[in-house]
Amino acid sequence: MFEEFSTSYYLGRLYVTPSDGDEPVMQREQHERVAEQLYHDGSGVTRTDSPLVMKLDTAHLAVRGEDWVPADTLAVPASLLERTDITNPPELTEVFLAKADRASQLLQFTGYAEAEPTEEFDVGPNTGT
Numbered sequence: 001m002f003e004e005f006s007t008s009y010y011l012g013r014l015y016v017t018p019s020d021g022d023e024p025v026m027q028r029e030q031h032e033r034v035a036e037q038l039y040h041d042g043s044g045v046t047r048t049d050s051p052l053v054m055k056l057d058t059a060h061l062a063v064r065g066e067d068w069v070p071a072d073t074l075a076v077p078a079s080l081l082e083r084t085d086i087t088n089p090p091e092l093t094e095v096f097l098a099k100a101d102r103a104s105q106l107l108q109f110t111g112y113a114e115a116e117p118t119e120e121f122d123v124g125p126n127t128g129t
Contacts, residue, residue: 008102017090019075031065053103055096
């Protein structure tokens with residue numbers, strides 16, 4: 001689903017579609033599988049409930065897993081989707097998945113733990129891709 005792109009990101013293609021929800025989500029099983037495969041740190045424990053950090057256009061999104069989302073789909077709140085170049089959803093779109101260290105940095109930098117999960121990340125100029 002994702003392949004190495006740079007020192008900070010993996011590249012993948014997902015169908016991006018609007019949702020009525022409050023946060024970006026993908027199919028729970030895929031979310032857990034991606035978290036386990038790409039974020040495993042070798043310690044024997046991988047938190048699959050932590051958000052995956054994906055970059056869609058210029059926005060970084062904290063993505064969680066939900067059972068209702070179709071496979072290979074990223075469901076994004078309509079208000080966030082309106083700010084992208086996606087014109088005819090669902091649209092097969094390239095998305096970047098932050099590698100574990102970059103994801104951790106972005107989550108810490110933005111204070112995600114204290115922030116509302118519906119917020120998109122605003123981390124300034126895009127670097128590392």
